Amino acid sequence: MTKERAYFEVQALKKHGSLCPEHVPEVYHFDREMSLIGMRYLEPPHIILRKGLIAGVKYPKLAEHMGEYMAQTLFKTSLLYNTTTEHKRAVAEFCGNVELCRLTEQVVFSDPYHEAQYNRWTAPHLDSEAQEVKEDNILKLEVAELKLKFIERAQALIHGDLHTGSVMVTSDSTQVIDPEFGFYGPMGFDIGAFLGNLLLAFFSQDGHSDQKDDRKAYKEWILSTTESTWNFFQTKFTALWDENKDGAGEAYLPTIYNNPELRQLTQNKYLLDLLHDSLGFGAAKMIRRIVGVAHVEDFESIKDIDKRADCERQALRFARKLLKESRTFNTIEEVVKAAKEFNI
Amino acid sequence: MTKERAYFEVQALKKHGSLCPEHVPEVYHFDREMSLIGMRYLEPPHIILRKGLIAGVKYPKLAEHMGEYMAQTLFKTSLLYNTTTEHKRAVAEFCGNVELCRLTEQVVFSDPYHEAQYNRWTAPHLDSEAQEVKEDNILKLEVAELKLKFIERAQALIHGDLHTGSVMVTSDSTQVIDPEFGFYGPMGFDIGAFLGNLLLAFFSQDGHSDQKDDRKAYKEWILSTTESTWNFFQTKFTALWDENKDGAGEAYLPTIYNNPELRQLTQNKYLLDLLHDSLGFGAAKMIRRIVGVAHVEDFESIKDIDKRADCERQALRFARKLLKESRTFNTIEEVVKAAKEFNI
Ligand SMILES: Nc1ncnc2c1ncn2[C@@H]1O[C@H](COP(=O)(O)OP(=O)(O)O)[C@@H](O)[C@H]1O
Ligand SMILES: Nc1ncnc2c1ncn2[C@@H]1O[C@H](COP(=O)(O)OP(=O)(O)O)[C@@H](O)[C@H]1O
Ligand SMILES: [Mg+2]
Ligand SMILES: [Mg+2]
Ligand SMILES: [Mg+2]
Ligand SMILES: [Mg+2]
Ligand SMILES: [Mg+2]
Numbered sequence: 001m002t003k004e005r006a007y008f009e010v011q012a013l014k015k016h017g018s019l020c021p022e023h024v025p026e027v028y029h030f031d032r033e034m035s036l037i038g039m040r041y042l043e044p045p046h047i048i049l050r051k052g053l054i055a056g057v058k059y060p061k062l063a064e065h066m067g068e069y070m071a072q073t074l075f076k077t078s079l080l081y082n083t084t085t086e087h088k089r090a091v092a093e094f095c096g097n098v099e100l101c102r103l104t105e106q107v108v109f110s111d112p113y114h115e116a117q118y119n120r121w122t123a124p125h126l127d128s129e130a131q132e133v134k135e136d137n138i139l140k141l142e143v144a145e146l147k148l149k150f151i152e153r154a155q156a157l158i159h160g161d162l163h164t165g166s167v168m169v170t171s172d173s174t175q176v177i178d179p180e181f182g183f184y185g186p187m188g189f190d191i192g193a194f195l196g197n198l199l200l201a202f203f204s205q206d207g208h209s210d211q212k213d214d215r216k217a218y219k220e221w222i223l224s225t226t227e228s229t230w231n232f233f234q235t236k237f238t239a240l241w242d243e244n245k246d247g248a249g250e251a252y253l254p255t256i257y258n259n260p261e262l263r264q265l266t267q268n269k270y271l272l273d274l275l276h277d278s279l280g281f282g283a284a285k286m287i288r289r290i291v292g293v294a295h296v297e298d299f300e301s302i303k304d305i306d307k308r309a310d311c312e313r314q315a316l317r318f319a320r321k322l323l324k325e326s327r328t329f330n331t332i333e334e335v336v337k338a339a340k341e342f343n344i
Numbered sequence: 345m346t347k348e349r350a351y352f353e354v355q356a357l358k359k360h361g362s363l364c365p366e367h368v369p370e371v372y373h374f375d376r377e378m379s380l381i382g383m384r385y386l387e388p389p390h391i392i393l394r395k396g397l398i399a400g401v402k403y404p405k406l407a408e409h410m411g412e413y414m415a416q417t418l419f420k421t422s423l424l425y426n427t428t429t430e431h432k433r434a435v436a437e438f439c440g441n442v443e444l445c446r447l448t449e450q451v452v453f454s455d456p457y458h459e460a461q462y463n464r465w466t467a468p469h470l471d472s473e474a475q476e477v478k479e480d481n482i483l484k485l486e487v488a489e490l491k492l493k494f495i496e497r498a499q500a501l502i503h504g505d506l507h508t509g510s511v512m513v514t515s516d517s518t519q520v521i522d523p524e525f526g527f528y529g530p531m532g533f534d535i536g537a538f539l540g541n542l543l544l545a546f547f548s549q550d551g552h553s554d555q556k557d558d559r560k561a562y563k564e565w566i567l568s569t570t571e572s573t574w575n576f577f578q579t580k581f582t583a584l585w586d587e588n589k590d591g592a593g594e595a596y597l598p599t600i601y602n603n604p605e606l607r608q609l610t611q612n613k614y615l616l617d618l619l620h621d622s623l624g625f626g627a628a629k630m631i632r633r634i635v636g637v638a639h640v641e642d643f644e645s646i647k648d649i650d651k652r653a654d655c656e657r658q659a660l661r662f663a664r665k666l667l668k669e670s671r672t673f674n675t676i677e678e679v680v681k682a683a684k685e686f687n688i
Contacts, residue, residue, distance in 0.1 A: 079492060079495060079496070084442060084445060084446050084449060084495055085446065087495070088439040088440075088442045088495075089439070091435075091436075091439055092435075092436040092439035092440070093436075095432040095433070095435055095436035095439075096432075096436070098428060098429050098432045098433075101428060101432070102428050102429065105428060105594065110597055110600065114597065114599040114600045115599070137603075137605065137606045137609060140600060140601065140606060141606070141609055141610055141613060144596055144601070144610060147595070148423060148595055151423060151431070151594070152423070152497050152498050152499050153496050153497055153498075154497075154498065155496050250449065250495070251488065251491070251492055252488055253454055253458065255458040255459070256454065256457045256458045256484060257484065259481075261481065262481045262484060262485070265481060265485055266485055266488060269485060269489075
């Protein structure tokens with residue numbers, strides 16, 4: 001498994017790197033036998049984004065860079081840009097990365113919703129909340145739909161693990177690493193992973209505030225970054241669509257869809273559906289980081305356990321609402337507003 | 345292309361045959377080099393169902409048999425029955441049948457909606473209707489969504505061309521042939537193909553009525569067969585789900601979904617979504633048979649061109665409504681009622 005993992009990581013790095021070289025480290029060398037990847041060293045001051053978010057550092061270009069990265073990699077591996085023949089060939093190849101897909105299925109879509117050996121949460125504070133997750137039929141109905149979408153829907157070559165630990169940053173560089181879970185899946189899984197992890201960072205901030213810094217301004221910055229990541233993405237994705245409207249993409253043939261009114265309609269519908277997918281997947285990723293097997297440093301590094309539990313509880317309650325009501329949100333601004341209301 | 349076509353046809357025949365031997369002819373021999381398939385000869389009085397429907401023959405077991413066939417083949421090649429590992433392996437293999445997928449994309453989801461060289465319709469009677477199809481933005485928005493679902497969603501191993509010309513029947517035998525378009529796609533594409541072609545047969549009947557037989561009773565029989573095909577399918581599919589609820593299927597793990605109330609909820613949701621998919625795909629298949637390249641004998645065999653145009657116009661108008669409003673129907677009975685209202 002570990003060996004094949006490296007193979008698919010390299011395939012994804014190369015493909016995404018060719019589409020968005022500014023935000024993907026170059027691969028210099030790959031030895032499949034040894035599972036050895038030689039890639040660009042992201043020199044200091046590059047650090048893992050999650051650590052920067054815990055430290056309260058602002059990254060003024062993050063939203064624009066991540067919007068660009070997601071738009072380029074997702075648009076250009078989808079049927080908006082490629083023929084069915086190219087698409088199916090690539091889908092078939094990445095079907096081989098099934099072991100890592102199964103791992104995601106388990107830890108994201110299954111473990112939090114039943115008794116699983118390695119589930120944990122801040123106890124006893126969240127005992128009843130963790131139990132509620134297992135007993136919430138509507139939540140489980142929605143999660144099942146997301147799980148099937150994750151397995152069945154080959155929409156684009158996704159990174160597959162796009163949390164804030166898979167991004168390295170400086171004040172003007174943003175680099176996405178570690179796409180070992182890459183395969184043809186739903187675009188919203190990547191977008192949701194990133195937005196969901198920003199929201200986890202937001203809810204964790206009260207646990208990192210102290211007398212020097214109440215983190216109020218930083219919380220605002222995270223929320224505005226969440227908003228503008230989606231908005232940059234949406235703008236860029238739409239621009240790519242417009243630029244490539246006469247291209248080889250199989251989804252919307254120019255002879256059928258090249259009237260401006262209809263293109264507007266199709267773009268609005270595609271992006272609203274994608275927002276809903278992203279919110280659902282993002283919420284599922286948040287939940288699993290609070291009551292599942294793998295937690296995040298954003299919360300884990302909060303020393304005061306009561307404070308930490310408060311932060312996690314807010315995030316969990318918000319995520320459950322988001323997952324169950326994802327389709328009631330029409331804009332990212334409404335999502336951010338709702339997040340604020342849960343941070344009391 | 346022709347050679348690979350036979351290969352995938354045999355793969356699909358064997359798989360579906362193993363799951364539903366009563367309704368799939370046995371393959372005795374396959375020579376891949378020669379593209380030669382040896383299979384059970386469906387002896388007379390077996391005839392192609394479409395011809396029986398034109399002749400006004402009733403098949404009392406058709407609905408039950410087709411419900412059984414679709415439930416067995418679709419359920420047992422889906423994630424309700426299989427692990428992700430099995431599923432992805434099979435998905436990857438059938439990605440190879442891309443040439444035939446592309447053909448479907450073109451003739452079902454594209455040609456009717458733009459000027460295409462071989463499009464035809466009963467002219468001049470349907471000139472304005474054919475033009476309307478090309479100018480109906482909402483219709484084209486919905487068709488685009490179906491097309492993407494057709495390409496992206498690997499839900500089950502579908503037959504891929506399940507019209508009434510791919511079924512051979514006697515009064516007590518029903519055999520499904522010719523799955524050369526088989527691949528992992530949306531279940532609703534098969535169900536919709538079959539139901540949509542029954543509805544084409546329904547709308548064609550007024551063109552076949554004469555003084556001996558006004559076809560009124562036969563129209564009723566077609567509609568009740570349409571209804572019961574879906575209902576038998578739904579009952580059988582649900583029964584298979586119940587029987588296999590503790591099996592290896594990855595979609596709904598028993599530890600999460602085995603409370604009766606939740607299983608009911610998930611089944612209702614799955615089957616309502618599937619009905620909507622089926623209606624959308626079925627409507628698209630109807631439309632393409634009236635204004636696209638390949639027509640059906642049900643209408644083509646109506647000698648009086650005015651009568652034929654009247655029949656086709658009703659079918660086309662109904663199909664457009666069905667496609668645009670598929671999600672407003674909650675039961676197959678509502679669909680059948682709507683079809684009657686268009687047959688004036
Ligand atoms: N190209 C790189 N340049 C610098 N540091 C890197 C690079 N790739 C990974 N790292 C460091 O190594 C850590 C682990 O790498 P990662 O690819 O995320 O592996 P894992 O699959 O174990 O999560 C990262 O968190 C980061 O600190
Ligand atoms: N197993 C069979 N037994 C008897 N007749 C068959 C059988 N398979 C096909 N046929 C006859 O041959 C015709 C064409 O077969 P089909 O598989 O539908 O080919 P095509 O791909 O050309 O549509 C059918 O319409 C039917 O009349
Ligand atoms: Mg990593
Ligand atoms: Mg890695
Ligand atoms: Mg990793
Ligand atoms: Mg045939
Ligand atoms: Mg054939």
